[in-house]
Each structure stands twice: as structure tokens, then as C-alpha cells.
Amino acid sequence: MEEKRRISCIVCPLSCEGEVSSKSGIVNAVTGFSCPRGEAYAREEVTAPKRMLTTTVRINGGKLPLLPVVSQQALPKDKIIPCARCLANLTIIAPIKEGEVVVANILNLGVDIIASRDINPV
Amino acid sequence: MYEQNFQVVIIGGGPAGLAAAVSASDNGAERVLVIERDRELGGILQQCIHNGFGLHRFKEELTGPGYAGRYIKMVQERSNITVLLDTMVLSVTENKTIVGVNPQDGIFQITAKAIIFAMGCRERTRGAIRTPGTRPAGVLTAGAAQRMVNMEGYLPGKKVVILGSGDIGLIMARRMALEGTRVEAVLEIMPYSNGLTRNVVQCLQDYNIPLYLAHTILKIHGKERITGVTCAKVDQNMKPIAGTEFYLECDCLLLSVGLIPENELSRELGIQIDGLTSGPIVDQLRQTNMAGFFAAGNVVHVHDLVDFVSEEGEIAGKYATAYAKSEIGAVNKVVAVTSADGVRTVVPQMINLHEGDTLPIRLYMRVGKTERNVKLAIMSGAQILLEKKLAVAKPGEMIVVEVPSDKLKTSDDKITVILKR
Structure with a gap:
């Protein structure tokens, strides 16, 4: 079945709004965007949308009770909530340095979750 | 010591x-x-x-x-x-x-x-926007909630309404949703969001959070704890339209109102x-x-x-x-910088030229409302010192223009930044 989706482009401040037509996951038309970068973004939004994940994990023995973390690369959009749930159950021990891996290869997606900052011990 | x-x-x-x-x-x-x-x-x-x-x-x-x-x-x-x-x-x-x-x-x-x-x-608070109603717990500014959630380890509510769709409000909508809070709605008094499109897409649309444009909160309900808010659509003058009121149940209201x-x-x-x-x-x-x-x-x-x-x-x-x-060095010329015609603010507001100044001067401006295909012009009286084409100018995005200092040496004592349609 032919499917049409309106996409607001986020590549630049122009914020073009265009349309992507696809059939069983195959894109056959992208219209309404004023540059190739916008078209590429819209295509990816329909076929394989990706998002960065930033959240926090509990940390014991540190100066703060929470450690902010970030995915090293973007994750598939539909895996953001499962990854956040996975991190919500985790407690780590201070100290930790910015850039250290908190969870390697989260949910077998090939992406590491790393610390966004240092947290020193109390 | x-x-x-x-x-x-x-x-x-x-x-x-x-x-x-x-x-x-x-x-x-x-x-x-x-x-x-x-x-x-x-x-x-x-x-x-x-x-x-x-x-x-x-x-x-x-x-x-x-x-x-x-x-x-x-x-x-x-x-x-x-x-x-x-x-x-x-x-x-x-x-x-x-x-x-x-x-x-x-x-x-x-x-x-x-x-x-x-x-x-x-942050501006409830007092700054004078929202009527009771004074229950659970009404916070978005930034205060951000600190609670991201640094202190507390979740300020399980069912939240957010007033204001600036970037902080949008970011907090996503953050609360990720932490398992139900985000009932984001309300915005203006007919558009002042946040980046990126944040509207990734913070609201991704989590199916409704954005009510041209809406505001008329009343806060609840005795000890907030229990809900009465919302309504507003007209062009930002006045509530009678008959459009509706109630949203919540245990937390976040304000992102400037x-x-x-x-x-x-x-x-x-x-x-x-x-x-x-x-x-x-x-x-x-x-x-x-x-x-x-x-x-x-x-x-x-x-x-x-x-x-x-x-x-x-x-x-x-x-x-x-x-x-x-x-x-000593100042040998003072040029006042003002804004008009669509440009709301400009910084610096003053240029003090010194002997031997050669560096260009960067002006940082904000427009009053979104406009497309305009020219930003820096005027010295009727003379145009500099012009820059803008495909789009948005209030949420600061515009930066560099003015060569020699142009200011010959300009009037006052220059004005304007938008030309």
C-alpha cells in the first residue's frame, strides 16, 4: 500500500516541510524539500530514523547521585525507550571519568553508552 | 586562603x-x-x-x-x-x-x-505570568524540574502539563517522557513554537506529545497538590476565547515561559x-x-x-x-547602535572606537517575528553600511553580522539595524 508522510526537516533553520511517499518501506518519491540534504534526511526519517540517547544512571559513592550518559552514536529510534529502560535499572560506582564506557554494546545494537562527565568520589 | x-x-x-x-x-x-x-x-x-x-x-x-x-x-x-x-x-x-x-x-x-x-x-515564574487559581505544590519552572530530574534524582510528577514551548519546555517534555512520566500536553500561547524545529520533532512528535498552539492555562486547580489545569484557546490578542475551555488532569505543571x-x-x-x-x-x-x-x-x-x-x-x-x-586607549568616536523595523534587539548597543581599532565588530541581533526572504540592513542615516540576505529570520535564532571598523569611522553617530522586506 502506498504510504505518504509529512516530514519537517531539521537540517537547517529553513525548516522545510515536505512529503515522502513509500510502498512497503521502499521510498518512491520525496517532494517539498529545497535541498538534497533535506531530501536525504526525510528519506532516512521514513526508512531508518535514528536518535541520540541522553539520560542518567544512578551512581553510588559519588559527589552527585546521578551520572549523565550519552550514546556514542545515534540509535534506531524504536530502540530509544528500551535502552532508557535498560539504563534505568543500572547503578554504578564512583569515580568515573567523562568518556568512560558505562554500558558496552547496549542491547546488542553495536553502540556504547558513555559517561558525559567526571564524577569524583565523596 | x-x-x-x-x-x-x-x-x-x-x-x-x-x-x-x-x-x-x-x-x-x-x-x-x-x-x-x-x-x-x-x-x-x-x-x-x-x-x-x-x-x-x-x-x-x-x-x-x-x-x-x-x-x-x-x-x-x-x-x-x-x-x-x-x-x-x-x-x-x-x-x-x-x-x-x-x-x-x-x-x-x-x-x-x-x-x-x-x-x-x-526563569520567569508563575508570578511573572499571573496564572490564576490555587497555590498548590507541583508547579515548577522547567529548569528547576530539569535540575531535579537530571542531577538530584527526583521526579517531580507522574502526569505533567507543560506551559511554554521554548526549547527548555520541549527538552523537558522528552526528558520526563523518557523517565516514565506521562506528558499530557505542551501549551503555547503563540500561534507557533519558539523552539527549534529539531526539538519539536524529536521531543514532542517522537513521543506523541500533543502541542496546543495559541492556547494557555486559565486556572490551576488543587489544594495541597496540583490536580489539574483549565486550558483555553486564545485569539490574536492572546485573550482566551469563551467556550474553548477544557480541563487537563495532572500532578505537575512545568513552566517554560521565558x-x-x-x-x-x-x-x-x-x-x-x-x-x-x-x-x-x-x-x-x-x-x-x-x-x-x-x-x-x-x-x-x-x-x-x-x-x-x-x-x-x-x-x-x-x-x-x-x-x-x-x-x-582613548575613545575618539562613539556610535550608538539601535534596532528598528522588525529587529527587536541588538548587542552591543554602543560602539566606542579607539585610536588604531582595526578589528571588525560583530553585532548580535534578534528579530521580533519569523520572516522569510528579507534583507538585514545596517543604516547610517539614509546610507546603507551593510546588507545581508536572509532566507529566514526567526526570533529564536540570533543573527550575527560583522561590520568592518573602517565603515564605522565614517558613519553617523548612530547606526540602526533594520529588516527590509
């Missing part, structure tokens, strides 16, 4: 203050002091755990703590910068004596050759404030109307990119140092 006399004292250890300290040190200030009221440096960046910071400055997308971390390291690497944490500045006098208080030293005095205000801004530069210290001192930016009137060196007092970052005008805050801090740090060492 720290020295009591410093060349450059910076009030505020957020992005503006940190960049100012590094720049003061690199430009030859011998003793630099940063006074911060929080338990650590970094300012609000430490609670902004999302990414997207630093694309201009570091050419990569950092998280807020990541961006702060870079500057904190730079400060720590410079042995002539002293940092006082947990310290509140109570007053600043005209002869540059600072009275502060902290748990270690009690009340103490410090003297400076030059002072940089980098206190940032704070920021106010925090200028109590500067006001008390008699520093001139721009009525539109709510920050001090500064020149291109970020010097205020009082000699030796500088200002940078959100205390001057609310920025959308931290990269520009750091840039402003750098400018203030450099010239505060020059002032402390008596290296700023």
Missing part, C-alpha cells in the same frame, strides 16, 4: 564566566578569580544533559556537561585562576570592592581592578540596563556604562547557542584584562 586583591574578578562560573576567566588568563591577567554560588563550576550546562552543544566552537556535538567539562579543564590548567565555590556575592561597589559570603570565610571583601558580570539568567537576565548586582550599582534585552548596555568590548565593569553571556541578553556565550565571555575577559592593565 586566597588573595584579597585580584586583577579580574568574574561573578558567575557558567559558560560565560569560564570563557572570560580563560581569556583573561591567556591575555596576561596575573590574578583572576571566579566566584560561583553553586557547588561546582559549569552553571546550567551541568543540568542540560542532552547533546547539541559546541558545534561552532568544538566542531562536534557535546552534551551540556561535556561542554562545561572542556572549559572547567581549561580553567584548572591555568594556575593564575582561583575559583570560589558555594559563594554568593552580596554587593559590588563603584570602587570595585566585592562583598561575598560562603560557609568557610563568612562574609568577606575582595577588591578588583576589573569586574565581569556573568550571572546568567533565571528567561530574565539576573541583574540585581548590576542594577544596584547603577549600571544602565537595556529595556529590551533586560541586560546591561555594553560596547563592543562588553564594557558597561561604568568604567571597568564588563558583562558577558545571558546576563547581557538571552542566547540560544552556548558557543556565542563563550565568545562573549572571551571578549569580556580580554578587554577586562586590558582595562586592568590600563591598556584601553
Whole structure:
């Protein structure tokens, strides 16, 4: 079945709004965007949308009770909530340095979750 | 114990203050002091755990703590910068004596050759928008909730309504949703969101959070704890339309209704404030109307990119140092910078040209409403000094234009930035 989706482009401040037509996951038309970068973004939004994940994990023995973390690369959009749930159950021990891996290869997606900052011990 | 006399004292250890300290040190200030009221440096960046910071400055997308971390390291690497944490500045006098208080030293005095205000801004509260209703618990500003959720480990509610669709409101909608809170709605009084499209898409659409444009909250309900809000559509004059009211149940209301530069210290001192930016009137060196007092970052005008805050801090740090060492030359021409016709604010509001000035001067502007295919023009009387085509100009995105200093040497004593349709 032919499917049409309106996409607001986020590549630049122009914020073009265009349309992507696809059939069983195959894109056959992208219209309404004023540059190739916008078209590429819209295509990816329909076929394989990706998002960065930033959240926090509990940390014991540190100066703060929470450690902010970030995915090293973007994750598939539909895996953001499962990854956040996975991190919500985790407690780590201070100290930790910015850039250290908190969870390697989260949910077998090939992406590491790393610390966004240092947290020193109390 | 720290020295009591410093060349450059910076009030505020957020992005503006940190960049100012590094720049003061690199430009030859011998003793630099940063006074911060929080338990650590970094300012609000430490609670902004999302990414997207630093694309201009570091050419990569950092998280807020990541961006702060870079500057904190730079400060720590410079042995002539002293940092006082947990310290509140109570007053600043005209002869540059600072009275502060902290748990270690009690009340103490410090003297400076030059002072940089980098206190940032704070959020407008319920009082500022005069929302009627009861006074229950559970009504917070979005930034306060952000600190609770991202740093302190508390969730302020299970079912939340957010008023205001600026970037902080949008970011918090996603953050609360990720933590398992149900976000009932985001309401925006304007017919458009002032947040970045990116945030509307990734913070609301991704989580199926409804955005009600041209809507506001008429009443807050609840005795001990908030139980709900009455909402309504508004007309072009932002007046509620009778018959459009509806009720949303919630146990938490977050307000993201604007920021106010925090200028109590500067006001008390008699520093001139721009009525539109709510920050001090500064020149291109970020010097205020009082000699030796500088200002940078959100205390001057609310920025959308931290990269520009750091840039402003750098400018203030450099010239505060020059002032402390008596290296700023005599002013030989003063040009007032004003805005009109679609341009709402401009910083600096004043250009003091000195003998031998050759560096171009960057103007930072904000428009009043979204306009497409316009030209930004810098006028000296009827003469156009400079023109720049803009495919789109949005209130949420600061416009930066560089003016060559030789154009200002021949201009009128007043230049005006306008939009030409």
C-alpha cells in the first residue's frame, strides 16, 4: 500500500516541510524539500530514523547521585525507550571519568553508552 | 586562603564566566578569580544533559556537561585562576570592592581592578505570568524540574502539563517522557513554537506529545497538590476565547515561559540596563556604562547557542584584562547602535572606537517575528553600511553580522539595524 508522510526537516533553520511517499518501506518519491540534504534526511526519517540517547544512571559513592550518559552514536529510534529502560535499572560506582564506557554494546545494537562527565568520589 | 586583591574578578562560573576567566588568563591577567554560588563550576550546562552543544566552537556535538567539562579543564590548567565555590556575592561597589559570603570565610571583601558580570539568567515564574487559581505544590519552572530530574534524582510528577514551548519546555517534555512520566500536553500561547524545529520533532512528535498552539492555562486547580489545569484557546490578542475551555488532569505543571537576565548586582550599582534585552548596555568590548565593569553571556541578553556565550565571555575577559592593565586607549568616536523595523534587539548597543581599532565588530541581533526572504540592513542615516540576505529570520535564532571598523569611522553617530522586506 502506498504510504505518504509529512516530514519537517531539521537540517537547517529553513525548516522545510515536505512529503515522502513509500510502498512497503521502499521510498518512491520525496517532494517539498529545497535541498538534497533535506531530501536525504526525510528519506532516512521514513526508512531508518535514528536518535541520540541522553539520560542518567544512578551512581553510588559519588559527589552527585546521578551520572549523565550519552550514546556514542545515534540509535534506531524504536530502540530509544528500551535502552532508557535498560539504563534505568543500572547503578554504578564512583569515580568515573567523562568518556568512560558505562554500558558496552547496549542491547546488542553495536553502540556504547558513555559517561558525559567526571564524577569524583565523596 | 586566597588573595584579597585580584586583577579580574568574574561573578558567575557558567559558560560565560569560564570563557572570560580563560581569556583573561591567556591575555596576561596575573590574578583572576571566579566566584560561583553553586557547588561546582559549569552553571546550567551541568543540568542540560542532552547533546547539541559546541558545534561552532568544538566542531562536534557535546552534551551540556561535556561542554562545561572542556572549559572547567581549561580553567584548572591555568594556575593564575582561583575559583570560589558555594559563594554568593552580596554587593559590588563603584570602587570595585566585592562583598561575598560562603560557609568557610563568612562574609568577606575582595577588591578588583576589573569586574565581569556573568550571572546568567533565571526563569520567569508563575508570578511573572499571573496564572490564576490555587497555590498548590507541583508547579515548577522547567529548569528547576530539569535540575531535579537530571542531577538530584527526583521526579517531580507522574502526569505533567507543560506551559511554554521554548526549547527548555520541549527538552523537558522528552526528558520526563523518557523517565516514565506521562506528558499530557505542551501549551503555547503563540500561534507557533519558539523552539527549534529539531526539538519539536524529536521531543514532542517522537513521543506523541500533543502541542496546543495559541492556547494557555486559565486556572490551576488543587489544594495541597496540583490536580489539574483549565486550558483555553486564545485569539490574536492572546485573550482566551469563551467556550474553548477544557480541563487537563495532572500532578505537575512545568513552566517554560521565558528567561530574565539576573541583574540585581548590576542594577544596584547603577549600571544602565537595556529595556529590551533586560541586560546591561555594553560596547563592543562588553564594557558597561561604568568604567571597568564588563558583562558577558545571558546576563547581557538571552542566547540560544552556548558557543556565542563563550565568545562573549572571551571578549569580556580580554578587554577586562586590558582595562586592568590600563591598556584601553582613548575613545575618539562613539556610535550608538539601535534596532528598528522588525529587529527587536541588538548587542552591543554602543560602539566606542579607539585610536588604531582595526578589528571588525560583530553585532548580535534578534528579530521580533519569523520572516522569510528579507534583507538585514545596517543604516547610517539614509546610507546603507551593510546588507545581508536572509532566507529566514526567526526570533529564536540570533543573527550575527560583522561590520568592518573602517565603515564605522565614517558613519553617523548612530547606526540602526533594520529588516527590509
